[in-house]
Amino acid sequence: MGYNPSEIETKWQTKWSEQQAFEPKEDTTLKKKYILSMFPFPSGRLHMGHVRNYSIGDAMARYYRKQNYNVLHPIGWDAFGMPAENAAIKHGRHPKDWTYSNIAYMRKELNSLGLSFSETREFATCDELYTKWEQEFIIKMFEEKLLYRESTTVNWCESCHTVLANEQVEEGCCWRCDNEVELKEMPGYYLDIKKYSDELLDDLKLLNGKWPSQVQSMQSNWIGKSQGLEFSFKFSDTSKEKLDDKFEGFEVFTTRADTVYGVTYTALAPEHPIVKALIRNSLIDIDIAEKITAMGNMTEIERAKADKEGYDLGLTVIHPLTGEEIPVWTANFVLASYGGGAVMSVPTHDERDFEFATKYELPLKYVISGDLESEALAPKKVYIGEGKLINSQKFNGMKNSEAKSAIIELFEEKNLGKGTTNYKLRNWGISRQRYWGAPIPFVHCDDCGLVPENVENLPIALPEDVEITGEGNPLANHPIWSKCACPKCGCEAKRETDTLDTFVQSSWYQFRYATNPKKWNSCGIDKEDVNYWLGVDQYIGGIEHAILHLLYARFFTKALRDLGFIENIKEPFENLLTQGMVLMDGSKMSKSKGNTIDPDSLIEKYGADTARLFTLFAAPPQKELEWNDSAVEGAFRFIKKLYDRRKKVSSNSKPIIDHASLNKEEKLARVKVYEALKKSVDVYEKTFAFNTLIASCMEALNALDKQENKQVWTEGLYIITHLLEPIIPHVCAELSEELFESKNLIGGKIEILEEVFVQDTITLGVAVNGKRRAEIEVDAGASKEEIIQQAKASISKWLEGKNVVKEILVPKKMVNLVVK
RNA sequence: GCGGAUGUGGUGAAAUUGGUAUACACGCCAGACUUAGGAUCUGGUGCUUUACGGCGUGGAGGUUCGAGUCCUCUCAUCCGCACCA
The missing domain is CATH 3.90.740.10 (Valyl/Leucyl/Isoleucyl-tRNA synthetase, editing domain)
Structure with a gap:
């Protein structure tokens, strides 16, 4: 039977979902890890950047889950924003309908990648329940003078028909549509991020060594003290x-x-x-x-x-x-x-x-x-x-x-x-003159002025019956929506028709995930849950958010803390990994260039495991990833080979092997297997250089192939499938179940047997004046004198008529002879 | 201009504390098996030289028995900010 990815993957995806295998546990005495990949905008289809982002995060989540951590690995949808309205204009679909059907489709795509997300904690930021709590925060910010309304010169994008924050203007153009930004005098709502300038700057130091220095310096420049x-x-x-x-x-x-x-x-x-x-x-x-x-x-x-x-x-x-x-x-x-x-x-x-x-x-x-x-x-x-x-x-x-x-x-x-x-930093303008966003919960009253909505009336939801033409603000054009009673005096008043910048939603979603869904109706953020889960132990996303989202989320965290919604948290994201872009022929994959690879067809042809393996093998996650069709084939070939070697396994648990009795090839195979095991801890916990771990596993499999000992094979596959499970979970789960009753995928780390690394003989390089000239094999117990003797013999021709003035022995590595 | 990175084979990339540069993979070459293959397997593959050798981590110096790794200078590329007083 050959390797059939779709059969294996469907089987395991179904099983995982039925078992609710990826739900975090409620026991807060357990050691925890919060692994978060930046949530996607529901544009309609996944692209390779998503595949990369979620493959990285999933490998980490699965690793820690296997190490018996309580893992929170959530996903949701950054669902408000312009494209939904553009789709409405272009295809006549309601933004809500467009958004939720995109979510349904993309959820299926994520499933087909076998990503280990919590299903119960999923939400979309356009859910009214999410809006409700966000509006409460906004009102509280107004009460605490952290939010104000003012008329001033703003950046206006005529094509998006809305105001933009300074962070959303790139080289004078709109970050989303690239249209040139105009200056315009108009009223809007602002968050006083400047109040936090010093704290935002100073706390960057807390992230030293944990965030890429580039992101730190970009934020520091942006604050511009x-x-x-x-x-x-x-x-x-x-x-x-x-x-x-x-x-x-x-x-x-x-x-x-x-x-x-x-x-x-x-x-x-x-x-x-x-x-x-x-x-x-x-x-x-x-x-x-x-x-x-x-x-x-x-x-x-x-x-x-x-x-x-x-x-x-x-x-x-x-x-x-x-x-x-x-x-x-x-x-x-x-x-x-x-x-x-x-x-x-x-x-x-x-x-x-x-x-x-x-x-x-x-x-x-x-x-x-x-x-x-x-x-x-x-x-x-x-x-x-x-x-x-x-x-x-x-x-x-x-x-x-x-x-x-x-x-x-x-x-x-x-x-x-x-x-x-x-400071160069300016206050964050959060008004958008668009429909598909969270309404700003204020009311304009002729007598009382600007009045926040009563909290018990929240959420202020969007009207469904709107006409979206691209001309003007659909909320302002709605015949009755903005008519309301003043929350203070009860007189007829006018509801605010601006909506919130979508970056407001992504500024607190990390706390919403951490809040137990059972409490989602009763509060926006649960302090205790947040105390347990935050900070995010590993955050993964693109560098394009270095200033925008990451600065806003840091600000929001500090503001919510001062407003009493959370406590004890200085920084939301403890560790940050900025993944590189996925490139094709040296440039970013994009629809307009027509150089995209569709994840669906990739999965259909090779399976999710191959897609994930290629993504993590072709480059370290921080670097750009150049697409290469034949390298994908290579990844597929490796998985096929791994699957095929299940025939070599002779028992259903990890055998105890008498290392001394093995021949040279068998010993070498064990060395390679245990080297990979040793490397894995560093890779999964520190460097994230998955490419090198995969390479080590390939080396191990190559070395196993050069010998026939069934015990060595059994042990080798027991460990390799254990190591690769976070990366290629379906095929490893399948092999592990078939061969080892899944024992190697539970119960923490596999012990590293140091005896495997003990060698009878050691190969040393011999250099003359630092130049490598020969190689010798010496007994492991050989004395320095014996080794030097042997080394001299091996390079006798370089010594003719010369004196050795210095002998340097680097244990287990090399000998250097200095001659004159 | 300011700030941050990055330069290693034909390509993607490896290389604890300085210790045998190029692991692993792709590509290429040769061979095997095939009616055939873009399938599979085996072997080879830094450059140069008939060979002995020589040269090789952007470039030039330096420290060291020994430098991809440390120091100084320099070049190139990429990214971010940019008339911020």
Whole structure:
């Protein structure tokens, strides 16, 4: 009988499901592992990236389950989002119907891969029960001032017809549809993630060695903490007058307090309120005002590409230390969103300021001198390096690195400014003007203002009878849905029609899985369950979420902790593995390129075990995986061979073998088998280099093939099927049941017999001056002298007319003879 | 520009604390069995040389008896952020 994957796999999948084999136990005294792969969006079909993601996680889950851990290995559906609405527009299907039928199909696909997910903990984020608790969190966040509503400039994607968070804008374009993002002023809801800037940054250290350093550094850059000096420039009297005494001055932020004496102009963002006031009051020429407005309307990406541009505002400020009168400009390189939208400019020691000053012939003043006089004072050059201060009153001669804090101190002493910290991170805009999302549970009342919905009315569910055309917000267009009574005063009010960003759902799903499903009706997150299961011992997913999801989920964890929904948890994901992409001909598999492999047809042709084996064998999980048809054949061939060798097994349990009585090939086979066993612990618990474990098992099988001892064969297959079960579970379960009554798949680790590694003779390399020249075989008990003797004999021709000046013996490895 | 990685055969990739570089697999070559095979099995396969040898982990140095591994410099590629004051 040949290897028939579909028969074997169907049999075991049915059995596992009937036995509820993968449900976590409720006994919280058991040692636990929480293995989590990022949940999929129910797009319709699995792709190879999913296969890889879940094969990695499943191998870990199955490994720990076999080691008698209580394992939580859940799956669910990140089910809200644009594509469901797009499908509705394109195929006239209701998003809900589209989503749930996709889930049903993809659940079948996951099943066909033999993944060991809990069935009872599965949910979709669009389930009303999930929405209900999420809305409760949102209301609590509002009450605790962690959530607010404000009208401001936002990123707008016209093609998705919605607002995007900063994290969802990639190079000026929408992360989902790649359409260029526009700026738009509109109201929206924001989560105060900035409040957690320092904690989010500092706690990255807790993840050292547990998260890829790349992800840590990406998050750290994104938070973008920088320390410096904040102070204000006061307007000169004439300027103040010009502004009708409405403005005293403006605040600036600098990380280069050491260059403060070199300021020769200041610059405001085109959107700065002072600039706007000047325009509004016609204090600037009409054509220049138009140009400034145009500058302000450019997106950040356009501005980054544009040449430096700016206009003298005809205002002056007084330098707080020198009393000099300094001109005020507006410039396109000043960002409204950072550091108060205003800068002090030191063209001599800042490249950007220099470029601007050169273009508009603004004055230069050097305040740092390098070691070489010429370096610092070469006319019309910018000097970025270290040096000593000049032209800086009492700080002259001080090293600029020291002057930074000294000057900040002076500002603080004189009450002119203070040392401060700035962040690039901006608050998380969570409003989306779309239908297929969780409604934001607030009500607008003419009398009471913004009022949260009463918790007992939750969930605020989506109306089913909507028309989805792609034009406008379907919730806002619904004839009656938004009509409601104010929860506070009972008067007629209007329900909020924005929905929540889908990243809100994925920010707390790890706690929902951990909550026992029996409690799902009564609470969103159960503290005790979460205390037992969290943190996630291993999280697995794509690097594309390095900032987005992983930052939001970290923030949410800290926020939920402060709101009292969870406790004792600093970080949700203890260990993170970012898997590489699946490539075809060097580029990412994608529908538009037509270079996809359909997992279904792969499974149909070779079986799930081959798909899983190839995925884990072709590359380490962290690296990119290049698709290769013949390598898939190779994986299939190995499984067939393994299955075929069941004929070699002669007893149904692990035999006790008299190692000394074996011949050379038999001993070698045992060595290879036990080497694989030894390696497995490291691979499953630390390195996740499944490719090397599989290679070791292949070596072991090759070595077994070179001998005929039935006991050695029996022991070998007992161990190999034990080791590979997490990777190719169906064929191993089948073999184990048939040959060993499944004994090798239960009951923890198999003992490593060290006696197997004890050898009678040892092969050593012999090197002369570090260059390998020969190989010798010595008795295991041979003394150093005997070995050196033998080594010299083996390389006698290299010793002619030379003296051995040093003899180095590396036990069990090699001999190095140094000759002259 | 800033930050993070990665460079090893024809290809995917291995290689505790520095200790016989290229395990395992794919591909290729040769052979066996076949009417035939893209099936299966066996053997070979870093480059170079008739051979002895020589050369080989992006490049150049260094430390060491010994370096893919450690140090310095450098080149290339990839990823993230990017006018952040």
